[in-house]
Structures are given as structure tokens and as C-alpha cells.
Amino acid sequence: MSTLLTLEHISKSFPGVNALTDISLQLQEGEVHALLGENGAGKSTLMKILCGIYRPDQGGIVIKGQPREFHNYHDAIAAGVGIIFQEFSLIPYLNAVENIFLGRELKNRLGLLDRSAMHVRAKELFERLNVDIDLEVPVDHLSVAEQQFVEIAKALSLNANILVLDEPTATLTPSEAEHLFRIMRDLKSQGVGMIFISHHMEEIYEICDQVTVLRDGCKVGECAVQEVDVDDLVEMMVGRKIESSFPVKDARPEQPRVVIDARCVQLHKDAPANSFQLYEGEILGFAGLVGSGRTELVLGLLGATSVHQKVVSVDGAPAALKTPADALGLGIGLLPESRKKEGLILPFSIRENITLNNLRKHTGAGGLIDRQNESESVDELMAKVRVKAPDGETPVVNLSGGNQQKVVIARWLNHECRVLIFDEPTRGIDVGAKAEIYRLMKQLTALGVSIIMISSELPEVVGVSDRVAVFRQGRIVATLEGDAVNSNEIMRYATGGTSDEQYH
Numbered sequence: 001m002s003t004l005l006t007l008e009h010i011s012k013s014f015p016g017v018n019a020l021t022d023i024s025l026q027l028q029e030g031e032v033h034a035l036l037g038e039n040g041a042g043k044s045t046l047m048k049i050l051c052g053i054y055r056p057d058q059g060g061i062v063i064k065g066q067p068r069e070f071h072n073y074h075d076a077i078a079a080g081v082g083i084i085f086q087e088f089s090l091i092p093y094l095n096a097v098e099n100i101f102l103g104r105e106l107k108n109r110l111g112l113l114d115r116s117a118m119h120v121r122a123k124e125l126f127e128r129l130n131v132d133i134d135l136e137v138p139v140d141h142l143s144v145a146e147q148q149f150v151e152i153a154k155a156l157s158l159n160a161n162i163l164v165l166d167e168p169t170a171t172l173t174p175s176e177a178e179h180l181f182r183i184m185r186d187l188k189s190q191g192v193g194m195i196f197i198s199h200h201m202e203e204i205y206e207i208c209d210q211v212t213v214l215r216d217g218c219k220v221g222e223c224a225v226q227e228v229d230v231d232d233l234v235e236m237m238v239g240r241k242i243e244s245s246f247p248v249k250d251a252r253p254e255q256p257r258v259v260i261d262a263r264c265v266q267l268h269k270d271a272p273a274n275s276f277q278l279y280e281g282e283i284l285g286f287a288g289l290v291g292s293g294r295t296e297l298v299l300g301l302l303g304a305t306s307v308h309q310k311v312v313s314v315d316g317a318p319a320a321l322k323t324p325a326d327a328l329g330l331g332i333g334l335l336p337e338s339r340k341k342e343g344l345i346l347p348f349s350i351r352e353n354i355t356l357n358n359l360r361k362h363t364g365a366g367g368l369i370d371r372q373n374e375s376e377s378v379d380e381l382m383a384k385v386r387v388k389a390p391d392g393e394t395p396v397v398n399l400s401g402g403n404q405q406k407v408v409i410a411r412w413l414n415h416e417c418r419v420l421i422f423d424e425p426t427r428g429i430d431v432g433a434k435a436e437i438y439r440l441m442k443q444l445t446a447l448g449v450s451i452i453m454i455s456s457e458l459p460e461v462v463g464v465s466d467r468v469a470v471f472r473q474g475r476i477v478a479t480l481e482g483d484a485v486n487s488n489e490i491m492r493y494a495t496g497g498t499s500d501e502q503y504h
């Protein structure tokens with residue numbers, strides 16, 4: 001194999017921050033090279049240098065033996081570098097063909113758009129990927145996986161032979177992820193080199209050949225994937241051994257107090273009528289395959305979506321829960337799956353995000369906000385949940401995914417919520433931050449907070465939950481506890497008696 005890419009002794013600083021120090025990396029033809037590290041380790045900065053978005057303070061880029069200097073993203077594209085960002089760069093109201101050729105449309109002899117030629121070329125690209133995409137509909141009508149395939153086709157249309165895939169499976173189902181891996185294997189066989197960024201260790205071993213680990217802006221290791229085990233990779237990433245990401249489960253009381261008694265939640269006339277109980281100080285996992293109805297049930301419970309019928313008691317008293325405001329008034333808070341879109345106002349500061357829905361708590365005489373009281377409360381909450389930031393005035397957009405999640409938790413603690421619903425609590429969060437979130441959840445339950453955790457990661461469901469409600473086709477088909485909380489039992493109920501279908 002010949003060397004496609006060499007990053008030589010790359011260093012980069014920002015005001016007050018040493019982002020990268022003397023990083024070198026080689027990518028071979030037909031190789032998938034994993035780039036690992038906690039959030040803030042320098043992965044994104046390094047890739048932005050490769051893509052011409054940032055310029056290095058020191059070091060250089062060599063592509064196919066030729067030194068290259070990128071002044072912008074277009075220079076990188078011209079050199080055969082394509083990046084599939086975690087946040088897609090597609091125009092939602094344009095179709096796949098229009099997105100692929102945006103800004104470099106094919107034209108006929110008369111100088112008019114040659115839509116037919118672009119359609120044929122796009123069709124060839126998707127045939128190369130072995131993907132069937134509706135080329136006529138706006139891309140926001142496509143699934144997340146299909147949008148990702150459009151991004152890959154767009155990169156290939158630019159003759160990219162170096163691809164950077166940043167958390168490509170973060171929002172994919174297992175079957176969609178496997179389809180992506182098949183595409184990556186096909187591209188490998190065609191000589192394309194790929195840099196693969198993921199927080200999912202099992203993916204590293206499934207698809208990658210080499211791995212480079214960054215920590216605090218420094219390269220701490222590089223080796224063949226098959227020469228290193230998961231524990232060693234984690235230790236390299238976080239600088240310490242994590243013996244177990246999951247806290248030890250305490251013995252449950254024989255007669256726990258019921259906090260929420262959902263005797264009937266039926267989303268529509270023909271839907272199953274589900275029931276469950278949530279106990280004080282427990283973590284109740286909601287498990288099931290993609291589309292099994294976990295989030296839908298929670299949104300119906302909270303009054304965020306309409307339901308056919310609902311009979312719910314909170315602390316033994318009937319609760320209408322017609323709107324999320326009703327739920328919040330009873331101390332029930334939701335940490336949504338998409339914290340960036342639904343859980344936070346990214347340009348706002350940490351302080352503003354924590355206190356925005358409970359400013360009354362910090363209002364003094366005359367109806368004015370007591371800024372000192374507000375700031376002291378925010379500082380106390382930041383310390384409690386261990387938000388890593390200079391101060392409460394730091395914009396939330398500048399925080400890592402794990403710290404953003406902690407800010408959402410701090411908001412509901414500021415509201416003195418007694419029930420927290422975590423929807424995919426560690427999606428897009430690195431392994432060290434995951435352990436911190438689990439520790440925080442454990443601390444909250446020790447204080448009597450009750451938690452419902454919806455998760456698509458089976459090890460997380462098993463490792464964190466005291467009990468697990470298993471969903472299949474919109475129905476809770478089993479509630480497991482004790483030794484029955486294991487992967488085999490969850491899969492058996494989630495798939496209707498078999499384990500052939502992939503979990504999500």
C-alpha cells in the first residue's frame with residue numbers, strides 16, 4: 001500500500017489554549033484509520049487543519065508525496081480530501097442531485113443547467129455505493145442514513161480519495177450502520193483512505209485497521225487495531241484505568257415508594273394501552289428496537305404529544321399532565337435526545353441555560369433578578385455536576401457534549417425536579433464523560449431522584465438500570481429486574497423471542 005496522507009508534526013494554538021502539540025499521522029491507501037480521544041482532545045482541530053478550515057502554527061501536510069498548503073476548504077477538496085461532518089452540510093430543500101453539484105453544476109453547450117447529465121452522474125455515484133436513493137425529493141425527506149450517503153456521494157463526486165468520517169453512526173440504526181460499513185469496505189477495496197472518528201469501541205474493531213489516540217492535544221499512541229484491547233485504548237484516551245464505567249447497583253427496598261403510577265397511556269385508538277410504575281430513587285430503563293415506541297410513550301406521558309387516553313398518578317394523586325408545563329410543575333423534567341436542538345440555547349451562557357425556565361427562583365424585591373443569587377446558585381450547580389468551564393458566563397456552544405449534557409441536568413436540578421427522564425443520555429459523548437454521567441445519575445438516585453432512561457446502547461441499559469421495561473411494536477412486553485436485567489433477556493423480549501434482529 002502506498003501512503004496517501006502524512007500529517008507532519010502539526011501544532012496549533014488558540015488564545016490561552018494549546019490545542020495540538022507535535023501531532024503526526026499517516027494514512028495508507030485502502031486503510032481505515034481510527035482517530036480516538038475524549039471530547040476536547042484535539043480530534044476536530046486536527047481534522048479542520050486537514051480540511052483547510054484552520055492553518056497549523058507548525059508542521060505540514062503531505063498528500064501522495066507532495067507537500068500541500070491549504071488556505072481554505074476548497075484547496076483541500078481540490079487535493080482530494082473530503083469530510084463528512086457530524087452536522088451535515090446539505091441544503092434541506094434541495095434534492096440529492098442538487099446538493100451533490102451545488103456550486104459546480106454541469107452545463108450544456110448553451111450554458112444552461114444540464115439536469116439530465118447531473119442526474120446520470122448522481123445515479124452512477126449511488127450505484128458505486130450500492131445505495132438506492134430517491135433523487136427527486138428534498139433531502140430533508142430522506143432518512144438520516146440516506147442523507148449521510150448523499151454526503152459521501154458528494155465527496156466522491158469531487159474525486160476525493162481521502163475521506164474523514166466524524167461520528168458517522170451517531171444517529172444511525174444498527175442495520176444502517178452496517179450498510180455504511182459495507183460502503184466503507186467497498187471504498188477501501190477501491191483504494192480510498194478513511195479517517196474514522198467514533199466513540200463506539202466496537203466499531204473501531206469492526207471497521208478500522210490502524211488507530212491513533214489523542215489526549216489533551218498530544219498524540220499518546222498509535223498501533224494496529226488488532227494489537228490493542230479496549231481497556232488499553234480507554235486508558236490511553238482518559239489517562240487512567242476505568243475499571244467499570246457503570247456504578248455498583250444498590251440493593252432495592254422490598255416495598256419502594258411509587259412516584260409515578262402510569263396505569264394507562266394509550267397514544268391513539270388502535271395503540272396498545274401501556275402501564276408502568278416508577279419507584280423513588282431508581283433508574284428504570286426503557287429498552288427496545290428502533291421504532292418500538294419508547295420516546296413516543298414518554299412524550300405522551302408528559303403531555304408533549306396528544307394521546308387517546310391517559311390515567312396517571314404522581315405521588316399517589318391523580319395528575320392530568322396535559323402539557324409539559326404540568327409535568328414540570330410536578331417536578332418532572334426531560335433531557336431530550338437532541339440536547340443541541342431541543343435541550344439548550346447554544347449561544348446563551350451556562351448561567352442563562354441553567355436558570356432560564358426558573359428565573360422566579362432568583363427574583364428579588366421589585367421583581368428584578370438578583371444576579372448575585374443567580375450566579376451563586378449556578379456556580380454551586382456547576383460544581384455539583386462537575387461542568388468543566390471557566391465560569392458560568394461561558395457560552396454553551398463552546399462546551400463538549402458531556403458538559404452540555406451536565407448543563408441540562410443542572411437546569412432541572414435548579415428547578416428541583418424529583419423525576420428526570422433521560423433520552424439517550426450519552427449519545428455523542430466520549431467514554432470518560434459517559435462514566436461521569438453514570439456517576440451523576442447514581443448520585444441523584446441516592447438523593448431520592450427517580451430516573452427513566454431511554455437508551456439504544458444495550459450495555460448501558462444493563463449496566464445502569466435497576467429495572468428495565470422492554471418495548472416491542474409500541475407495547476411494554478416485559479419489566480425485568482434483578483438477574484433478569486441482562487442482554488439475552490432484553491433481546492428475547494425486544495425481538496419477540498429471537499436475538500437475530502439487531503438492537504437499537
